[in-house]
Amino acid sequence: MAKYVQEIGEVSKVKLHGHIDASIAPELMNEMKDLIARKDEIKKLVFFADELEYVASAGIRAVVFAKQKIGANVQVYLVGASDVILDVFKLTGIDKFLTIQDKFEG
């Protein structure tokens, strides 16, 4: 069972949680690769971040990787991220590629 990816389909859901530091991020990256392999099925990709406490650059890279590989037609959401987490995305300008929401509104 995947640790982060909960569902792959038209609306694919990824639950980011806990501490995603450099040692754990490769797991997330591998799951992203599996998810992208099925990108033709996907119309929306939602990262739920309400239980994410910390994310290192490696974790952010996994999100960026997914966004870049999944194709321009797929909308990517970041949902429920705390201000601290959101800051990391904003500082590096990555938030511009994502739809930021408090609750997933579809």
Added chain:
Amino acid sequence: MRIDLHPTDTYGEFKMRPGLVLANGAHLVPGGVNFSIYSSGATSCELVLFHSGEREPYAVIPFPEGYRVGAVFAMIVYDLDFEDLEYGFRMDGEYDFSRGVIFDKTKTLLDPYAKIITGRNVWGEEPDWTNPFQYRAKVVMNDFDWEGDEPIRSTHNEMIIYEAHVRGFTKDESSGVKYNGTYAGLREKIPYLKDLGVNTIELLPIFEFDEFEGAREVNGQKLMNYWGYSTVGFFAPKAGYAASGKYSMQVDEFKSLVKELHKNGIKIILDVVFNHTAEGNEYGPYISFKGIDNNYYYILTPEGYYYNFSGCGNTLNCNNPVVRNLILGCLRYWVATFHIDGFRFDLAAILGRNQDGSPMSNPPLLESLAFDPVLKDVILIAEAWDAGGLYQVGNFPAYGRWAEWNGRYRDDMRRFLKGEDGLAGAAAARILGSEDIYDRYWRGDAASVNFITCHDGFTLYDLYAYNGKHNEANGWGNSDGGNDNHSWNCGWEGESTDYGTNFLRHKMIKNAAAVLLTSLGVPMILAGDEFGNTQYGNNNPYCQDNKISWLDWNDLEKNKDIYNFFKYMIAFRKRHPVFMRKSPATPYGYPMTSLHGGDAWRFDRSEGSHYVGVMFTGKTKDGEDDFIYLGVNAHWDAKPIFLPELPADKTWKVEVNTDLGENACYETPCEIAANNSFLVGPRSVIICTA
């Protein structure tokens, strides 16, 4: 994975193979990281690997003899967790100080091509001084999405440069940004820059440096290496300027800033310091070059000591072919990877010194930069002097390509505007593009970067609020900083509550702005001058990481008239291509520029003259006839003048008159008398158009 990149050898648990010799530094390759470094004198080299932040390495891998090609050690190491990796090198070799060969295999050295440097990730956070390896390299990923960012296709002479310090620009709370003192904070201020109208930002050094270098405490105040003119790593953006530096994401944050600037039509120039490094002299630390090829990278005396043409302890040996390649590679990297639009070279005269320190007539480095294909469209600006006494303003080896900070513009205009005798002729030449210094045929239209103030010296407000420097806070008994400020306090030293004094100061500031923004060449404004920012009379705040240096944005409201005037003048410059020398002539036979005195067509350059009138003629962007008259009266009395006669269907209208205080710019330009006469107020500038 490509078949040719399979591991061929092992060392302990590590799989490896001979690396790519031409790729300097560390690069991700399929399955591993390629490490490459060159040293002509090293007998052996080791790769030292650390987990992030750990004091002791987890691996030391010697480069096998077969992994060395010429002087290059190159190795691919597989299966490294590069997100958690910091690395360095150790080199063994001869130690003979008198010959400049000082290898020390106990020192772990920073990769000169490091793209991310950790160790000073958060500005001002005290490092562990007992750690022998202070500055560590990390491997960079190039997955940033530029969203199709393209170079801004404007010519160099269209630039209006705004010189700013990343930290000082938004560090003060009054800046109102969320991420104070960072690249992200600067990004938040882009709408402000756009409103002001500047189209190029020039940043004081952002290559990784150590803010703790030379740190001291004076009267309870911590003094730091605030300006950053002392490079630790030439390829790495300063981590402490990134709010995301603690995540080692400074590369992304800086790229995000550049992308946003470009989206808003603003170019970015970096102030680069190649004249010396942070390694100092024989008492300074081994950071990188000293332990790699000391006698290649530095200009040394015959006894092995460091020449000090920079005033900072050592002098980079810029015309050594190895060093030249490093500099060229560095600039190419910043242009190709960070989309940088230009460079300003600190103490650039050093770049033209020979390996023995003597000036060269045809320095290979400067020539290489001038003709490099990657650098073809970027502007190269020289600070054409050094601390060793080489002053090359006007005769910097330019190859028709280099522009210069025009130090004579600053000095002549300051002296003229404050009312000194005998400067009218010089002031006129400066306004007309300093063709007496920069031959237009050889140097082009953008050779002269005109400025009245820059980071080094008084702010514009202080230029008219202080007769002398007040650098006591720097801790050197007010002995540091220049003494030739050509400033005038308008009758009272420092802050004043007197209406007349403040009125005059604001007028003097506007006079300077009006002249700067109507001069031919490329104008440069010091950040904060547009709202009267003060450094309290400190003309050398290189070490002041506090309110002395940080812009106080409260002044924007307090001195709104100054801001409005700068904004007006910037827009005015942009409306009139004559200032960019991009305009065709009028059909009436007027010269494109002409000089005038109290009487039209009679310019008075005598000793007692304090008046310069300049008429510019050409066409507007829409093809309309364009006549502009700039009148600068630097005398303390009003000056009656006659403007030149215009074609029959045209009349002069006043658009700007700095004698009118807050109303210096006319919403509706007002016609002047039919006989073209006008009384220019004392110490005032007028601009008329037709």
